[in-house]
Amino acid sequence: MTKTMIVATFGVALAASVAGASAGTLDDVKAKGFIQCGVSQGLAGFSQPDSAGNWAGLDVDFCRSIAAAIFNDTSKVKFTPLSAKERFTALQSGEIDVLSRNTTWTMSRDTKQGKFAGVMYYDGQGFMVRKSLGITSAKQLGGASVCTNTGTTTELNLADWFRTQKLDYKVVSFEKSEEVVKAYDAGRCDVLTTDASGLYAERLKLTKPDEHIVLPEIISKEPLGPMVRQGDDAWFNVVKWTYFALLSAEEAGVTKANVDEMKAKSENPDIKRLLGKDGSFGTDIGLTNDWAYQIVKLMGNYGELFEKNVGETSPLKISRGINALWSKGGLQYAPPIR
Amino acid sequence: MAEDHRSADEAPRVPWYNDPIWRGYVFQGLTLIVVAGIAWTIVHNTAVNLEKRHIAQGFGFLSTTAGFDLAQESISFPKDASYGRALLVGLVNTVIVAVAGIVFATIVGFLVGVGRLSHNFVISRLCTGYVELLRNIPLLLQIFFWYFAVLGVLPSPRDSIQPVPGWVFLNNRGLYLPEFRFGGFAGDGIFYGLIFGLVVSWFVRRWASKRQMETGQPFPAGWTSVALIVGLPLVLFAASGFDLTLVAPKKSVFNLSGGIQIIPELMALVLAISLYTASFIAEVVRAGILAVSHGQTEAARSLGLSHGQTLRLVVIPQAMRVIIPPLTNQYLNLTKNSSLAVAIAYPDLVSVGGIVLNQSGQAIEVIAIWMAIYLGTSVATAMIMNAYNRRMAIVER
Ligand SMILES: N[C@@H](CCC(=O)N[C@@H](CS)C(=O)NCC(=O)O)C(=O)O
Numbered sequence: 062m063t064k065t066m067i068v069a070t071f072g073v074a075l076a077a078s079v080a081g082a083s084a085g086t087l088d089d090v091k092a093k094g095f096i097q098c099g100v101s102q103g104l105a106g107f108s109q110p111d112s113a114g115n116w117a118g119l120d121v122d123f124c125r126s127i128a129a130a131i132f133n134d135t136s137k138v139k140f141t142p143l144s145a146k147e148r149f150t151a152l153q154s155g156e157i158d159v160l161s162r163n164t165t166w167t168m169s170r171d172t173k174q175g176k177f178a179g180v181m182y183y184d185g186q187g188f189m190v191r192k193s194l195g196i197t198s199a200k201q202l203g204g205a206s207v208c209t210n211t212g213t214t215t216e217l218n219l220a221d222w223f224r225t226q227k228l229d230y231k232v233v234s235f236e237k238s239e240e241v242v243k244a245y246d247a248g249r250c251d252v253l254t255t256d257a258s259g260l261y262a263e264r265l266k267l268t269k270p271d272e273h274i275v276l277p278e279i280i281s282k283e284p285l286g287p288m289v290r291q292g293d294d295a296w297f298n299v300v301k302w303t304y305f306a307l308l309s310a311e312e313a314g315v316t317k318a319n320v321d322e323m324k325a326k327s328e329n330p331d332i333k334r335l336l337g338k339d340g341s342f343g344t345d346i347g348l349t350n351d352w353a354y355q356i357v358k359l360m361g362n363y364g365e366l367f368e369k370n371v372g373e374t375s376p377l378k379i380s381r382g383i384n385a386l387w388s389k390g391g392l393q394y395a396p397p398i399r
Numbered sequence: 400m401a402e403d404h405r406s407a408d409e410a411p412r413v414p415w416y417n418d419p420i421w422r423g424y425v426f427q428g429l430t431l432i433v434v435a436g437i438a439w440t441i442v443h444n445t446a447v448n449l450e451k452r453h454i455a456q457g458f459g460f461l462s463t464t465a466g467f468d469l470a471q472e473s474i475s476f477p478k479d480a481s482y483g484r485a486l487l488v489g490l491v492n493t494v495i496v497a498v499a500g501i502v503f504a505t506i507v508g509f510l511v512g513v514g515r516l517s518h519n520f521v522i523s524r525l526c527t528g529y530v531e532l533l534r535n536i537p538l539l540l541q542i543f544f545w546y547f548a549v550l551g552v553l554p555s556p557r558d559s560i561q562p563v564p565g566w567v568f569l570n571n572r573g574l575y576l577p578e579f580r581f582g583g584f585a586g587d588g589i590f591y592g593l594i595f596g597l598v599v600s601w602f603v604r605r606w607a608s609k610r611q612m613e614t615g616q617p618f619p620a621g622w623t624s625v626a627l628i629v630g631l632p633l634v635l636f637a638a639s640g641f642d643l644t645l646v647a648p649k650k651s652v653f654n655l656s657g658g659i660q661i662i663p664e665l666m667a668l669v670l671a672i673s674l675y676t677a678s679f680i681a682e683v684v685r686a687g688i689l690a691v692s693h694g695q696t697e698a699a700r701s702l703g704l705s706h707g708q709t710l711r712l713v714v715i716p717q718a719m720r721v722i723i724p725p726l727t728n729q730y731l732n733l734t735k736n737s738s739l740a741v742a743i744a745y746p747d748l749v750s751v752g753g754i755v756l757n758q759s760g761q762a763i764e765v766i767a768i769w770m771a772i773y774l775g776t777s778v779a780t781a782m783i784m785n786a787y788n789r790r791m792a793i794v795e796r
Contacts, residue, residue, distance in 0.1 A: 146754070149760065150756075174760050203652070204651050204653045211754045211757070212758065216468070220466055230468075231470070231572075232470055234469075236742070240743070240744070243547070244744070247547060247571070249663065251653045
C-alpha cells in the first residue's frame with residue numbers, strides 16, 4: 062500500500078540515480094532468467110491466481126507469451142500484483158519489467174509514465190447498479206453515490222461525465238478493487254463503475270451477481286495494453302512485436318494445434334516469415350528466429366487467448382466485438398512482418 | 400568549580416595538527432564536505448535520470464487541474480480545482496480525523512485508565528479487558544471491522560434511522576445533520592463572543608491565581624470562565640434576535656441532500672483510531688496516577704484538604720507531569736495512524752496525495768510534501784512538549 066509506494070518511490074529516485082549502470086531490460090531479463098511482470102491484484106479473466114495459486118488471465122498470458130519468445134519457456138515469469146495506484150511507480154523504479162495490468166493507454170501515461178506497446182483489449186467505462194433500483198440508463202443517476210478505484214482513468218472519466226451531464230454525484234474511491242466491491246456489495250454505493258470488462262469480472266465476486274445489471278452507456282475509450290519504461294527501444298520492440306505476433310498468427314490462421322504443421326508445410330510467405338523460416342526478424346530484435354513459433358506453440362494466437370480467458374466459453378462470456386481482427390470488423394490490427 | 404591558574408604560556412606546546420580543537424574542526428569539516436557531496440550526487444543524478452525518462456520535475460504541477468472528486472470535500476473543491484487544492488482538502492481531512500480522534504481517545508482513555516484503578520472488581524476487570532483486547536489487535540483490522548460493522552448495521556437511505564425525526568438521519572451513507580445557517584450578525588457575534596470570552600477568561604485565571612498566592616483568597620475562576628465563554632456568545636446571539644435557520648437534509652432518489660453529511664468512512668476511522676489509542680492512553684493515565692506516592696494524599700488530607708481538593712491540587716498536577724509526555728506521543732501516533740484512512744476510502748492527506756501522485760506522475764514531489772508535513776507536525780509537537788517539560792520539570796534547588 063502506501064508503504065510500498067514510498068519504498069517504490071525511493072526506488073525510483075535510487076534507480077534513477079544509478080541508471081546507466083544497468084544494461085537494457087532485454088539483456089537484464091536474459092541474464093536473470095525470467096521476466097518480472099506487473100499484474101492486477103485479482104481481476105477474473107485478466108489476471109487472477111487460480112485455486113492452485115497459478116496466475117491466469119489475458120494479461121498474464123501476454124507476459125507468458127513474452128517468456129515464450131525469449132526463453133521458449135512460459136514458466137519464466139514472476140508476477141507482481143499491483144494496485145492501480147502503485148503500478149507506474151513499480152514500472153519506473155525497475156521493480157517490474159513490463160506492466161500488463163488492464164491499464165488504459167492515455168497521452169500523459171504514454172509520454173510521461175512509460176510507453177504503451179499495444180492494446181490487448183479495447184474497452185470502455187460502464188456502470189453497474191442494483192436491479193431493484195429500477196434504473197435503465199446512466200442519465201438517471203443524478204445524486205447517486207458511486208464506488209470506484211483511485212489512481213485510475215475511471216475516477217477522471219466519472220468526474221467529466223457527471224459534469225457534462227450536469228448531474229450531481231458522490232464519489233467513494235478505494236485503492237483496492239477488493240474494497241470497492243465489498244463496499245458496493247454492503248450498500249455503501251448505488252453504483253459501481255470501472256472498465257466494462259472489469260464490471261463483468263467484479264460482478265462475479267458479488268454475493269448475488271444476478272441482482273445487478275450493467276447499464277447500456279459506455280462513457281469512455283479504454284484501450285488496455287502492456288506498458289514498458291521509456292528510453293529502452295530494444296525491450297519495447299520485443300514487447301510490442303510479441304503482441305503483433307499474437308495477432309499475425311490469428312490473422313494467418315496459425316493456431317496452437319496447427320503451428321507445427323504450418324511450420325513444416327506452409328508455403329504462405331507471411332507464415333514463413335512469421336514462423337522464422339524466412340528472414341532474420343527474430344534475431345534482429347535480439348531473440349531467436351523461431352520466437353513467434355514458440356509463442357504460438359506454447360501459448361496460442363490472440364484469438365485463442367481471448368476465448369480461453371474472457372470469451373464466450375469463459376465465465377466472463379464476453380464476445381469479441383471490437384476486439385475482433387480488423388479483417389472481421391474489429392479493431393485489432395498488426396503491421397506486416399517484413 | 401576550581402579555577403584553572405595555569406596561564407597560556409605554561410600550556411604544553413603541541414603542533415596545530417595535534418591540537419584536538421583543530422583536529423575536531425578539520426574532521427567535522429571533511430565529514431560535512433563528504434555528506435554534502437553525496438547529497439549533491441544523489442540529487443543531481445536523480446535530476447539527470449528523471450530528465451532522461453521524460454519525467455518532469457518541480458512543483459509547477461500543483462496548479463494543474465485535478466479532474467477528480469473526493470468523498471469528503473471539507474473545504475470547497477470546485478470542478479476546476481488544482482492538485483494543490485486537492486492536497487489541501489486532504490490535509491484538512493487529516494486534521495479533522497486527528498482532532499476528533501484526540502478528543503475521543505482522551506476522554507475514553509482517562510475513563511478507562513481511572514477505571515482500571517477502581518476498587519470495584521467488575522469495573523476494573525472490564526477496563527483491563529478493554530485495554531488488553533484493543534491494544535493487541537492490529538489497527539488496520541479494527542478499522543475494517545468498524546467500517547464494515549458500521550456499513551452492515553446501518554440501513555439504506557430509504558429506511559434511515561431518524562433519532563430526531565425529520566432532522567437527523569442515520570444510514571449507510573453516513574450521519575446527516577441539519578445545517579446551521581446564521582443570519583444577520585448572529586454568526587459573527589457567536590464567533591467573536593467566543594474568542595473574547597476565551598481571552599478574558601485567561602486573564603481572569605491569571606489574576607485569580609496571583610491573588611490567591613498573595614492573599615490566600617480563592618476565587619471561583621472556573622465558573623467565571625464558563626460564564627464568560629458560554630454567556631458572551633449567547634448574549635450576542637440573543638441580541639441578533641436568535642437569527643438562525645436550520646436546513647434539514649431531504650430525501651432524494653438515491654441519497655439525502657442538503658444538511659451536513661458525516662460519511663461512514665470518517666465515523667469508522669475516528670471510532671477505530673480513538674478506541675485503539677484510548678487503550679494506550681489508559682495505561683499512560685494509570686501509570687501517572689500510580690506514580691504519585693500515597694504519602695502525598697495522606698499529607699494533603701492531614702492538612703485538611705477535602706478529597707476533591709486533594710485530587711485537584713495535589714495528585715493530578717503531579718500525575719500530569721508523568722502523563723503528558725507519553726500522552727503527546729500517543730497524540731502523534733494517532734495523527735500518523737490516521738493515514739490508514741487510505742484503506743477505507745477516507746480522503747486524508749496520504750490518500751489524496753496518492754491519487755495526485757498517480758494521476759500526475761510527480762512521485763518525488765508528492766513524497767516530499769508528505770514528509771515535510773508529517774515531519775513538521777512531529778517536530779512542532781516535540782518542541783512544544785520540550786518547552787512544557789522544561790516548565791513542569793521539578794526544579795532542583
Ligand atoms: N483502465 C483503468 C482502470 C484500471 C483498474 O485499476 N481497474 C480496477 C477495477 S476493474 C482493477 O483493475 N482492479 C483490479 C485490482 O486492483 O487488482 C486505468 O488504467 O486507469
